[in-house]
Amino acid sequence: MVARSSEVRSSAVRHSASQGAGGHRRRGAGRLAGLGLGGAALLVLLTGCDVGKTFGGFGWPQGGITPQSHRMYDLWIASCIAALAVGVFVWGLIFWCVIRYRKRGNELPVQTRYNLPMEFLYTIAPILVVSVLFYYTAVVQTGVDKITKNPDVTVEVVAFKWNWQFNYRDGQGPDANTVASVLGTSDVIPVLVLPTGKSIRFEETSRDVIHSFWVPELLFKRDVMPGNVRNVFEVTSLDQEGEFVGRCAELCGSYHAFMNFELRVVSPQQYDQFLAEKKAGKSTQEALTAIGEAPYASTTEPFDTRRTKNNFNPSDASAGAGS
Incomplete structure:
Protein backbone atom coordinates (compact mmCIF):
# COMPACT_ATOMS: atom_id res chain seq x y z
CA MET A 1 0.00 0.00 0.00
CA VAL A 2 2.78 2.33 0.86
CA ALA A 3 4.55 1.63 -2.39
CA ARG A 4 1.33 2.06 -4.37
CA SER A 5 0.51 5.43 -2.81
CA SER A 6 4.08 6.50 -3.44
CA GLU A 7 3.68 5.72 -7.10
CA VAL A 8 0.42 7.66 -7.20
CA ARG A 9 1.96 10.70 -5.61
CA SER A 10 5.00 10.59 -7.87
CA SER A 11 2.75 10.16 -10.90
CA ALA A 12 0.72 13.16 -9.85
CA VAL A 13 3.87 15.20 -9.39
CA ARG A 14 5.08 14.18 -12.82
CA HIS A 15 1.72 15.10 -14.33
CA SER A 16 1.76 18.48 -12.62
CA ALA A 17 5.35 19.09 -13.72
CA SER A 18 4.51 18.19 -17.30
CA GLN A 19 1.62 20.65 -17.26
CA GLY A 20 3.92 23.35 -15.86
CA ALA A 21 6.55 22.62 -18.49
CA GLY A 22 3.90 22.80 -21.20
CA GLY A 23 2.77 26.17 -19.85
CA HIS A 24 6.34 27.43 -19.83
CA ARG A 25 6.82 26.27 -23.42
CA ARG A 26 3.65 28.03 -24.50
CA ARG A 27 4.72 31.25 -22.79
CA GLY A 28 8.19 30.95 -24.33
CA ALA A 29 6.65 30.43 -27.77
CA GLY A 30 4.48 33.48 -27.19
CA ARG A 31 7.49 35.60 -26.29
CA LEU A 32 9.37 34.38 -29.36
CA ALA A 33 6.38 35.13 -31.58
CA GLY A 34 6.13 38.60 -30.06
CA LEU A 35 9.82 39.18 -30.73
CA GLY A 36 9.39 38.08 -34.33
CA LEU A 37 6.40 40.36 -34.84
CA GLY A 38 8.30 43.25 -33.28
CA GLY A 39 11.26 42.65 -35.57
CA ALA A 40 8.98 42.47 -38.61
CA ALA A 41 7.27 45.72 -37.60
CA LEU A 42 10.68 47.37 -37.17
CA LEU A 43 11.76 46.29 -40.66
CA VAL A 44 8.50 47.61 -42.13
CA LEU A 45 9.04 50.95 -40.43
CA LEU A 46 12.66 51.12 -41.62
CA THR A 47 11.69 50.41 -45.22
CA GLY A 48 9.25 53.32 -45.10
CA CYS A 49 11.97 55.95 -44.54
CA ASP A 50 15.44 56.93 -45.69
CA VAL A 51 17.41 54.74 -43.32
CA GLY A 52 20.78 56.12 -44.37
CA LYS A 53 19.72 59.72 -43.85
CA THR A 54 18.05 58.92 -40.55
CA PHE A 55 21.20 57.34 -39.11
CA GLY A 56 23.73 59.67 -40.72
CA GLY A 57 24.74 57.17 -43.38
CA PHE A 58 26.05 54.79 -40.70
CA GLY A 59 29.39 56.58 -40.99
CA TRP A 60 29.48 56.61 -44.79
CA PRO A 61 29.73 60.05 -46.48
CA GLN A 62 26.49 61.21 -48.07
CA GLY A 63 25.88 63.42 -51.09
CA GLY A 64 27.60 61.40 -53.82
CA ILE A 65 27.54 62.93 -57.31
CA THR A 66 28.11 59.85 -59.50
CA PRO A 67 26.12 56.67 -60.19
CA GLN A 68 29.04 54.66 -58.79
CA SER A 69 28.89 56.59 -55.52
CA HIS A 70 25.15 55.92 -55.23
CA ARG A 71 25.65 52.18 -55.74
CA MET A 72 28.41 52.04 -53.12
CA TYR A 73 26.30 54.02 -50.69
CA ASP A 74 23.29 51.72 -51.20
CA LEU A 75 25.50 48.65 -50.65
CA TRP A 76 26.84 50.10 -47.41
CA ILE A 77 23.36 50.93 -46.09
CA ALA A 78 22.03 47.48 -47.02
CA SER A 79 25.01 45.83 -45.30
CA CYS A 80 24.42 47.86 -42.14
CA ILE A 81 20.72 46.96 -42.11
CA ALA A 82 21.58 43.27 -42.57
CA ALA A 83 24.11 43.48 -39.72
CA LEU A 84 21.54 45.18 -37.49
CA ALA A 85 18.91 42.56 -38.32
CA VAL A 86 21.30 39.74 -37.42
CA GLY A 87 22.33 41.61 -34.27
CA VAL A 88 18.73 42.17 -33.15
CA PHE A 89 17.94 38.48 -33.75
CA VAL A 90 20.98 37.32 -31.77
CA TRP A 91 20.38 39.80 -28.96
CA GLY A 92 16.75 38.67 -28.81
CA LEU A 93 17.80 35.05 -28.46
CA ILE A 94 20.29 35.94 -25.74
CA PHE A 95 17.78 37.88 -23.67
CA TRP A 96 15.07 35.30 -24.25
CA CYS A 97 17.38 32.55 -22.95
CA VAL A 98 18.38 34.69 -19.98
CA ILE A 99 14.73 35.24 -19.02
CA ARG A 100 13.34 31.85 -20.02
CA TYR A 101 16.05 29.74 -18.40
CA ARG A 102 16.82 31.88 -15.37
CA LYS A 103 17.31 30.05 -12.09
CA ARG A 104 14.10 29.07 -10.29
CA GLY A 105 14.83 27.53 -6.92
CA ASN A 106 17.15 24.54 -6.87
CA GLU A 107 15.74 22.85 -9.97
CA LEU A 108 17.96 22.90 -13.05
CA PRO A 109 16.38 23.83 -16.39
CA VAL A 110 15.95 21.17 -19.05
CA GLN A 111 19.34 20.09 -20.42
CA THR A 112 19.50 19.66 -24.20
CA ARG A 113 22.39 17.76 -25.72
CA TYR A 114 21.75 18.60 -29.33
CA ASN A 115 19.13 20.27 -31.49
CA LEU A 116 19.39 19.55 -35.19
CA PRO A 117 17.20 22.46 -36.39
CA MET A 118 19.19 24.97 -34.34
CA GLU A 119 22.51 23.51 -35.44
CA PHE A 120 21.36 23.68 -39.04
CA LEU A 121 20.23 27.29 -38.54
CA TYR A 122 23.43 28.63 -37.01
CA THR A 123 25.56 26.77 -39.57
CA ILE A 124 23.71 27.59 -42.78
CA ALA A 125 22.40 31.08 -41.95
CA PRO A 126 25.85 32.76 -41.65
CA ILE A 127 26.95 31.12 -44.90
CA LEU A 128 23.86 32.47 -46.67
CA LYS A 149 36.79 52.01 -74.74
CA ASN A 150 35.67 55.52 -75.67
CA PRO A 151 34.83 57.80 -72.74
CA ASP A 152 33.53 61.27 -73.49
CA VAL A 153 36.27 63.06 -71.54
CA THR A 154 39.79 61.95 -70.63
CA VAL A 155 41.80 63.79 -67.99
CA GLU A 156 45.39 63.03 -67.03
CA VAL A 157 45.95 63.69 -63.32
CA VAL A 158 49.59 64.48 -62.55
CA ALA A 159 50.55 64.75 -58.88
CA PHE A 160 53.79 66.20 -57.53
CA LYS A 161 55.09 67.70 -54.30
CA TRP A 162 52.83 69.43 -53.43
CA ASN A 163 50.27 70.23 -56.07
CA TRP A 164 48.35 68.99 -59.10
CA GLN A 165 48.33 69.32 -62.86
CA PHE A 166 45.27 68.36 -64.90
CA ASN A 167 45.80 67.63 -68.59
CA TYR A 168 42.82 67.41 -70.95
CA ARG A 169 43.66 64.70 -73.49
CA ASP A 170 42.50 63.87 -77.00
CA GLY A 171 42.66 60.12 -76.39
CA GLN A 172 43.55 57.41 -73.95
CA GLY A 173 46.92 56.18 -72.75
CA PRO A 174 50.35 57.80 -72.40
CA ASP A 175 50.64 58.40 -76.16
CA ALA A 176 47.59 60.71 -76.33
CA ASN A 177 48.09 64.45 -76.78
CA THR A 178 47.34 67.15 -74.22
CA VAL A 179 45.05 69.82 -75.68
CA ALA A 180 44.73 71.97 -72.55
CA SER A 181 46.22 71.99 -69.08
CA VAL A 182 45.59 73.36 -65.58
CA LEU A 183 48.60 73.73 -63.28
CA LYS A 198 29.43 62.74 -69.65
CA SER A 199 31.55 59.66 -68.98
CA ILE A 200 34.95 60.74 -67.64
CA ARG A 201 38.18 58.78 -67.50
CA PHE A 202 40.92 59.71 -65.04
CA GLU A 203 44.46 58.58 -65.85
CA GLU A 204 46.73 59.19 -62.87
CA THR A 205 50.48 59.39 -62.57
CA SER A 206 52.95 60.89 -60.10
CA ARG A 207 56.23 62.74 -60.65
CA ASP A 208 57.80 61.74 -57.34
CA VAL A 209 56.09 59.76 -54.55
CA ILE A 210 52.73 58.07 -54.02
CA HIS A 211 49.84 60.52 -53.77
CA SER A 212 46.09 59.88 -53.67
CA PHE A 213 43.37 61.57 -55.73
CA TRP A 214 40.30 62.11 -53.57
CA VAL A 215 37.08 64.05 -54.06
CA PRO A 216 34.83 63.14 -51.09
CA GLU A 217 31.67 63.42 -53.20
CA LEU A 218 33.01 60.72 -55.53
CA LEU A 219 33.05 58.49 -52.42
CA PHE A 220 36.31 56.70 -53.16
CA LYS A 221 40.02 57.42 -53.41
CA ARG A 222 42.56 56.38 -56.03
CA ASP A 223 46.29 56.13 -55.47
CA GLY A 242 28.82 72.78 -58.20
CA GLU A 243 32.18 73.19 -56.50
CA PHE A 244 33.72 70.26 -54.63
CA VAL A 245 36.99 70.22 -52.72
CA GLY A 246 39.62 67.68 -53.71
CA ARG A 247 42.53 66.48 -51.60
CA CYS A 248 45.56 64.25 -51.50
CA ALA A 249 44.68 61.32 -49.23
CA GLU A 250 48.16 59.79 -48.99
CA LEU A 251 50.81 61.11 -46.59
CA CYS A 252 53.35 62.38 -49.14
CA GLY A 253 55.52 64.86 -47.26
CA SER A 254 55.67 68.08 -45.27
CA TYR A 255 52.90 69.90 -47.12
CA HIS A 256 50.62 66.93 -47.75
CA ALA A 257 47.76 68.49 -45.78
CA PHE A 258 47.74 71.55 -48.06
CA MET A 259 47.77 69.65 -51.37
CA ASN A 260 44.22 70.58 -52.36
CA PHE A 261 42.37 71.23 -55.58
CA GLU A 262 38.80 72.00 -56.61
CA LEU A 263 36.47 70.03 -58.84
CA ARG A 264 34.18 72.44 -60.71
CA VAL A 265 31.25 70.64 -62.37
CA VAL A 266 29.54 72.70 -65.10
CA SER A 267 27.12 72.12 -67.97
CA PRO A 268 28.43 70.47 -71.18
CA GLN A 269 28.08 73.80 -73.02
CA GLN A 270 30.16 75.62 -70.41
CA TYR A 271 32.73 72.85 -70.47
CA ASP A 272 33.11 73.06 -74.26
CA GLN A 273 33.50 76.84 -74.02
CA PHE A 274 36.04 76.51 -71.20
CA LEU A 275 38.10 74.05 -73.24
CA ALA A 276 37.94 76.34 -76.29
CA GLU A 277 39.19 79.28 -74.21
CA LYS A 278 42.07 77.21 -72.88
CA LYS A 279 43.01 76.05 -76.38
CA ALA A 280 43.03 79.69 -77.43
CA GLY A 281 45.75 80.39 -74.88
CA LYS A 282 43.67 81.88 -72.07
CA SER A 283 44.60 81.24 -68.45
CA THR A 284 42.40 79.06 -66.29
CA GLN A 285 41.08 82.14 -64.46
CA GLU A 286 40.25 83.91 -67.73
CA ALA A 287 38.55 80.79 -69.11
CA LEU A 288 36.47 80.39 -65.94
CA THR A 289 35.41 84.02 -66.08
CA ALA A 290 34.42 83.60 -69.74
CA ILE A 291 31.92 80.85 -68.86
CA GLY A 292 30.44 82.81 -65.96
CA GLU A 293 32.25 80.95 -63.17
CA ALA A 294 34.32 82.28 -60.27
CA PRO A 295 37.96 82.51 -61.39
CA TYR A 296 39.41 81.06 -58.19
CA ALA A 297 38.60 78.10 -55.96
CA SER A 298 35.92 78.72 -53.34
CA THR A 299 36.10 75.45 -51.37
CA THR A 300 39.75 75.76 -50.27
CA GLU A 301 42.58 78.27 -50.07
CA PRO A 302 46.29 78.22 -51.01
CA PHE A 303 48.58 77.11 -48.23
CA ASP A 304 51.05 79.43 -46.55
CA THR A 305 54.56 77.99 -46.96
CA ARG A 306 55.93 80.39 -44.32
CA ARG A 307 59.29 80.20 -46.03
CA THR A 308 60.54 83.65 -45.14
CA LYS A 309 63.89 84.88 -43.97
CA ASN A 310 62.60 85.71 -40.51
CA ASN A 311 60.96 82.28 -40.25
CA PHE A 312 64.31 80.52 -40.45
CA ASN A 313 66.64 83.21 -39.01
CA PRO A 314 64.77 85.82 -36.99
CA SER A 315 66.63 89.12 -37.10
CA ASP A 316 65.21 90.37 -33.79
CA ALA A 317 66.57 87.55 -31.59
CA SER A 318 70.19 87.03 -30.68
CA ALA A 319 71.70 83.58 -30.71
CA GLY A 320 71.30 81.75 -27.42
CA ALA A 321 68.92 84.31 -25.92
CA GLY A 322 66.17 82.87 -23.81
CA SER A 323 62.58 83.99 -23.87
Whole structure:
Protein backbone atom coordinates (compact mmCIF):
# COMPACT_ATOMS: atom_id res chain seq x y z
CA MET A 1 0.00 0.00 0.00
CA VAL A 2 2.78 2.33 0.86
CA ALA A 3 4.55 1.63 -2.39
CA ARG A 4 1.33 2.06 -4.37
CA SER A 5 0.51 5.43 -2.81
CA SER A 6 4.08 6.50 -3.44
CA GLU A 7 3.68 5.72 -7.10
CA VAL A 8 0.42 7.66 -7.20
CA ARG A 9 1.96 10.70 -5.61
CA SER A 10 5.00 10.59 -7.87
CA SER A 11 2.75 10.16 -10.90
CA ALA A 12 0.72 13.16 -9.85
CA VAL A 13 3.87 15.20 -9.39
CA ARG A 14 5.08 14.18 -12.82
CA HIS A 15 1.72 15.10 -14.33
CA SER A 16 1.76 18.48 -12.62
CA ALA A 17 5.35 19.09 -13.72
CA SER A 18 4.51 18.19 -17.30
CA GLN A 19 1.62 20.65 -17.26
CA GLY A 20 3.92 23.35 -15.86
CA ALA A 21 6.55 22.62 -18.49
CA GLY A 22 3.90 22.80 -21.20
CA GLY A 23 2.77 26.17 -19.85
CA HIS A 24 6.34 27.43 -19.83
CA ARG A 25 6.82 26.27 -23.42
CA ARG A 26 3.65 28.03 -24.50
CA ARG A 27 4.72 31.25 -22.79
CA GLY A 28 8.19 30.95 -24.33
CA ALA A 29 6.65 30.43 -27.77
CA GLY A 30 4.48 33.48 -27.19
CA ARG A 31 7.49 35.60 -26.29
CA LEU A 32 9.37 34.38 -29.36
CA ALA A 33 6.38 35.13 -31.58
CA GLY A 34 6.13 38.60 -30.06
CA LEU A 35 9.82 39.18 -30.73
CA GLY A 36 9.39 38.08 -34.33
CA LEU A 37 6.40 40.36 -34.84
CA GLY A 38 8.30 43.25 -33.28
CA GLY A 39 11.26 42.65 -35.57
CA ALA A 40 8.98 42.47 -38.61
CA ALA A 41 7.27 45.72 -37.60
CA LEU A 42 10.68 47.37 -37.17
CA LEU A 43 11.76 46.29 -40.66
CA VAL A 44 8.50 47.61 -42.13
CA LEU A 45 9.04 50.95 -40.43
CA LEU A 46 12.66 51.12 -41.62
CA THR A 47 11.69 50.41 -45.22
CA GLY A 48 9.25 53.32 -45.10
CA CYS A 49 11.97 55.95 -44.54
CA ASP A 50 15.44 56.93 -45.69
CA VAL A 51 17.41 54.74 -43.32
CA GLY A 52 20.78 56.12 -44.37
CA LYS A 53 19.72 59.72 -43.85
CA THR A 54 18.05 58.92 -40.55
CA PHE A 55 21.20 57.34 -39.11
CA GLY A 56 23.73 59.67 -40.72
CA GLY A 57 24.74 57.17 -43.38
CA PHE A 58 26.05 54.79 -40.70
CA GLY A 59 29.39 56.58 -40.99
CA TRP A 60 29.48 56.61 -44.79
CA PRO A 61 29.73 60.05 -46.48
CA GLN A 62 26.49 61.21 -48.07
CA GLY A 63 25.88 63.42 -51.09
CA GLY A 64 27.60 61.40 -53.82
CA ILE A 65 27.54 62.93 -57.31
CA THR A 66 28.11 59.85 -59.50
CA PRO A 67 26.12 56.67 -60.19
CA GLN A 68 29.04 54.66 -58.79
CA SER A 69 28.89 56.59 -55.52
CA HIS A 70 25.15 55.92 -55.23
CA ARG A 71 25.65 52.18 -55.74
CA MET A 72 28.41 52.04 -53.12
CA TYR A 73 26.30 54.02 -50.69
CA ASP A 74 23.29 51.72 -51.20
CA LEU A 75 25.50 48.65 -50.65
CA TRP A 76 26.84 50.10 -47.41
CA ILE A 77 23.36 50.93 -46.09
CA ALA A 78 22.03 47.48 -47.02
CA SER A 79 25.01 45.83 -45.30
CA CYS A 80 24.42 47.86 -42.14
CA ILE A 81 20.72 46.96 -42.11
CA ALA A 82 21.58 43.27 -42.57
CA ALA A 83 24.11 43.48 -39.72
CA LEU A 84 21.54 45.18 -37.49
CA ALA A 85 18.91 42.56 -38.32
CA VAL A 86 21.30 39.74 -37.42
CA GLY A 87 22.33 41.61 -34.27
CA VAL A 88 18.73 42.17 -33.15
CA PHE A 89 17.94 38.48 -33.75
CA VAL A 90 20.98 37.32 -31.77
CA TRP A 91 20.38 39.80 -28.96
CA GLY A 92 16.75 38.67 -28.81
CA LEU A 93 17.80 35.05 -28.46
CA ILE A 94 20.29 35.94 -25.74
CA PHE A 95 17.78 37.88 -23.67
CA TRP A 96 15.07 35.30 -24.25
CA CYS A 97 17.38 32.55 -22.95
CA VAL A 98 18.38 34.69 -19.98
CA ILE A 99 14.73 35.24 -19.02
CA ARG A 100 13.34 31.85 -20.02
CA TYR A 101 16.05 29.74 -18.40
CA ARG A 102 16.82 31.88 -15.37
CA LYS A 103 17.31 30.05 -12.09
CA ARG A 104 14.10 29.07 -10.29
CA GLY A 105 14.83 27.53 -6.92
CA ASN A 106 17.15 24.54 -6.87
CA GLU A 107 15.74 22.85 -9.97
CA LEU A 108 17.96 22.90 -13.05
CA PRO A 109 16.38 23.83 -16.39
CA VAL A 110 15.95 21.17 -19.05
CA GLN A 111 19.34 20.09 -20.42
CA THR A 112 19.50 19.66 -24.20
CA ARG A 113 22.39 17.76 -25.72
CA TYR A 114 21.75 18.60 -29.33
CA ASN A 115 19.13 20.27 -31.49
CA LEU A 116 19.39 19.55 -35.19
CA PRO A 117 17.20 22.46 -36.39
CA MET A 118 19.19 24.97 -34.34
CA GLU A 119 22.51 23.51 -35.44
CA PHE A 120 21.36 23.68 -39.04
CA LEU A 121 20.23 27.29 -38.54
CA TYR A 122 23.43 28.63 -37.01
CA THR A 123 25.56 26.77 -39.57
CA ILE A 124 23.71 27.59 -42.78
CA ALA A 125 22.40 31.08 -41.95
CA PRO A 126 25.85 32.76 -41.65
CA ILE A 127 26.95 31.12 -44.90
CA LEU A 128 23.86 32.47 -46.67
CA VAL A 129 24.32 35.97 -45.23
CA VAL A 130 28.01 36.12 -46.25
CA SER A 131 27.23 34.71 -49.71
CA VAL A 132 24.57 37.33 -50.40
CA LEU A 133 26.82 40.18 -49.21
CA PHE A 134 29.73 38.81 -51.24
CA TYR A 135 27.58 38.61 -54.38
CA TYR A 136 26.34 42.19 -54.19
CA THR A 137 29.80 43.45 -53.24
CA ALA A 138 31.28 41.77 -56.32
CA VAL A 139 28.55 43.22 -58.55
CA VAL A 140 29.05 46.78 -57.24
CA GLN A 141 32.84 46.54 -57.35
CA THR A 142 32.77 45.29 -60.93
CA GLY A 143 30.56 48.23 -61.92
CA VAL A 144 32.76 50.75 -60.14
CA ASP A 145 35.94 49.44 -61.77
CA LYS A 146 34.44 49.14 -65.25
CA ILE A 147 36.43 50.82 -68.03
CA THR A 148 34.96 51.72 -71.43
CA LYS A 149 36.79 52.01 -74.74
CA ASN A 150 35.67 55.52 -75.67
CA PRO A 151 34.83 57.80 -72.74
CA ASP A 152 33.53 61.27 -73.49
CA VAL A 153 36.27 63.06 -71.54
CA THR A 154 39.79 61.95 -70.63
CA VAL A 155 41.80 63.79 -67.99
CA GLU A 156 45.39 63.03 -67.03
CA VAL A 157 45.95 63.69 -63.32
CA VAL A 158 49.59 64.48 -62.55
CA ALA A 159 50.55 64.75 -58.88
CA PHE A 160 53.79 66.20 -57.53
CA LYS A 161 55.09 67.70 -54.30
CA TRP A 162 52.83 69.43 -53.43
CA ASN A 163 50.27 70.23 -56.07
CA TRP A 164 48.35 68.99 -59.10
CA GLN A 165 48.33 69.32 -62.86
CA PHE A 166 45.27 68.36 -64.90
CA ASN A 167 45.80 67.63 -68.59
CA TYR A 168 42.82 67.41 -70.95
CA ARG A 169 43.66 64.70 -73.49
CA ASP A 170 42.50 63.87 -77.00
CA GLY A 171 42.66 60.12 -76.39
CA GLN A 172 43.55 57.41 -73.95
CA GLY A 173 46.92 56.18 -72.75
CA PRO A 174 50.35 57.80 -72.40
CA ASP A 175 50.64 58.40 -76.16
CA ALA A 176 47.59 60.71 -76.33
CA ASN A 177 48.09 64.45 -76.78
CA THR A 178 47.34 67.15 -74.22
CA VAL A 179 45.05 69.82 -75.68
CA ALA A 180 44.73 71.97 -72.55
CA SER A 181 46.22 71.99 -69.08
CA VAL A 182 45.59 73.36 -65.58
CA LEU A 183 48.60 73.73 -63.28
CA GLY A 184 48.39 74.50 -59.59
CA THR A 185 50.91 76.62 -57.73
CA SER A 186 51.51 77.66 -54.13
CA ASP A 187 49.53 80.84 -54.81
CA VAL A 188 46.67 79.47 -56.95
CA ILE A 189 44.54 76.39 -56.27
CA PRO A 190 44.11 74.29 -59.45
CA VAL A 191 40.51 74.01 -60.66
CA LEU A 192 39.52 70.85 -62.52
CA VAL A 193 36.54 71.69 -64.76
CA LEU A 194 34.35 68.77 -65.87
CA PRO A 195 30.88 68.48 -67.47
CA THR A 196 27.71 66.86 -66.22
CA GLY A 197 26.16 63.93 -68.06
CA LYS A 198 29.43 62.74 -69.65
CA SER A 199 31.55 59.66 -68.98
CA ILE A 200 34.95 60.74 -67.64
CA ARG A 201 38.18 58.78 -67.50
CA PHE A 202 40.92 59.71 -65.04
CA GLU A 203 44.46 58.58 -65.85
CA GLU A 204 46.73 59.19 -62.87
CA THR A 205 50.48 59.39 -62.57
CA SER A 206 52.95 60.89 -60.10
CA ARG A 207 56.23 62.74 -60.65
CA ASP A 208 57.80 61.74 -57.34
CA VAL A 209 56.09 59.76 -54.55
CA ILE A 210 52.73 58.07 -54.02
CA HIS A 211 49.84 60.52 -53.77
CA SER A 212 46.09 59.88 -53.67
CA PHE A 213 43.37 61.57 -55.73
CA TRP A 214 40.30 62.11 -53.57
CA VAL A 215 37.08 64.05 -54.06
CA PRO A 216 34.83 63.14 -51.09
CA GLU A 217 31.67 63.42 -53.20
CA LEU A 218 33.01 60.72 -55.53
CA LEU A 219 33.05 58.49 -52.42
CA PHE A 220 36.31 56.70 -53.16
CA LYS A 221 40.02 57.42 -53.41
CA ARG A 222 42.56 56.38 -56.03
CA ASP A 223 46.29 56.13 -55.47
CA VAL A 224 48.53 58.10 -57.84
CA MET A 225 51.66 56.02 -58.42
CA PRO A 226 55.09 57.15 -59.67
CA GLY A 227 56.97 55.52 -62.53
CA ASN A 228 55.23 53.84 -65.47
CA VAL A 229 52.12 52.94 -63.46
CA ARG A 230 48.96 54.72 -64.65
CA ASN A 231 46.03 54.20 -62.33
CA VAL A 232 42.93 54.45 -64.53
CA PHE A 233 39.30 54.71 -63.45
CA GLU A 234 36.07 56.11 -64.84
CA VAL A 235 32.84 57.65 -63.64
CA THR A 236 29.73 57.14 -65.72
CA SER A 237 28.63 60.74 -65.22
CA LEU A 238 28.56 63.64 -62.81
CA ASP A 239 25.00 64.21 -61.61
CA GLN A 240 25.06 67.80 -60.36
CA GLU A 241 26.86 71.07 -60.93
CA GLY A 242 28.82 72.78 -58.20
CA GLU A 243 32.18 73.19 -56.50
CA PHE A 244 33.72 70.26 -54.63
CA VAL A 245 36.99 70.22 -52.72
CA GLY A 246 39.62 67.68 -53.71
CA ARG A 247 42.53 66.48 -51.60
CA CYS A 248 45.56 64.25 -51.50
CA ALA A 249 44.68 61.32 -49.23
CA GLU A 250 48.16 59.79 -48.99
CA LEU A 251 50.81 61.11 -46.59
CA CYS A 252 53.35 62.38 -49.14
CA GLY A 253 55.52 64.86 -47.26
CA SER A 254 55.67 68.08 -45.27
CA TYR A 255 52.90 69.90 -47.12
CA HIS A 256 50.62 66.93 -47.75
CA ALA A 257 47.76 68.49 -45.78
CA PHE A 258 47.74 71.55 -48.06
CA MET A 259 47.77 69.65 -51.37
CA ASN A 260 44.22 70.58 -52.36
CA PHE A 261 42.37 71.23 -55.58
CA GLU A 262 38.80 72.00 -56.61
CA LEU A 263 36.47 70.03 -58.84
CA ARG A 264 34.18 72.44 -60.71
CA VAL A 265 31.25 70.64 -62.37
CA VAL A 266 29.54 72.70 -65.10
CA SER A 267 27.12 72.12 -67.97
CA PRO A 268 28.43 70.47 -71.18
CA GLN A 269 28.08 73.80 -73.02
CA GLN A 270 30.16 75.62 -70.41
CA TYR A 271 32.73 72.85 -70.47
CA ASP A 272 33.11 73.06 -74.26
CA GLN A 273 33.50 76.84 -74.02
CA PHE A 274 36.04 76.51 -71.20
CA LEU A 275 38.10 74.05 -73.24
CA ALA A 276 37.94 76.34 -76.29
CA GLU A 277 39.19 79.28 -74.21
CA LYS A 278 42.07 77.21 -72.88
CA LYS A 279 43.01 76.05 -76.38
CA ALA A 280 43.03 79.69 -77.43
CA GLY A 281 45.75 80.39 -74.88
CA LYS A 282 43.67 81.88 -72.07
CA SER A 283 44.60 81.24 -68.45
CA THR A 284 42.40 79.06 -66.29
CA GLN A 285 41.08 82.14 -64.46
CA GLU A 286 40.25 83.91 -67.73
CA ALA A 287 38.55 80.79 -69.11
CA LEU A 288 36.47 80.39 -65.94
CA THR A 289 35.41 84.02 -66.08
CA ALA A 290 34.42 83.60 -69.74
CA ILE A 291 31.92 80.85 -68.86
CA GLY A 292 30.44 82.81 -65.96
CA GLU A 293 32.25 80.95 -63.17
CA ALA A 294 34.32 82.28 -60.27
CA PRO A 295 37.96 82.51 -61.39
CA TYR A 296 39.41 81.06 -58.19
CA ALA A 297 38.60 78.10 -55.96
CA SER A 298 35.92 78.72 -53.34
CA THR A 299 36.10 75.45 -51.37
CA THR A 300 39.75 75.76 -50.27
CA GLU A 301 42.58 78.27 -50.07
CA PRO A 302 46.29 78.22 -51.01
CA PHE A 303 48.58 77.11 -48.23
CA ASP A 304 51.05 79.43 -46.55
CA THR A 305 54.56 77.99 -46.96
CA ARG A 306 55.93 80.39 -44.32
CA ARG A 307 59.29 80.20 -46.03
CA THR A 308 60.54 83.65 -45.14
CA LYS A 309 63.89 84.88 -43.97
CA ASN A 310 62.60 85.71 -40.51
CA ASN A 311 60.96 82.28 -40.25
CA PHE A 312 64.31 80.52 -40.45
CA ASN A 313 66.64 83.21 -39.01
CA PRO A 314 64.77 85.82 -36.99
CA SER A 315 66.63 89.12 -37.10
CA ASP A 316 65.21 90.37 -33.79
CA ALA A 317 66.57 87.55 -31.59
CA SER A 318 70.19 87.03 -30.68
CA ALA A 319 71.70 83.58 -30.71
CA GLY A 320 71.30 81.75 -27.42
CA ALA A 321 68.92 84.31 -25.92
CA GLY A 322 66.17 82.87 -23.81
CA SER A 323 62.58 83.99 -23.87
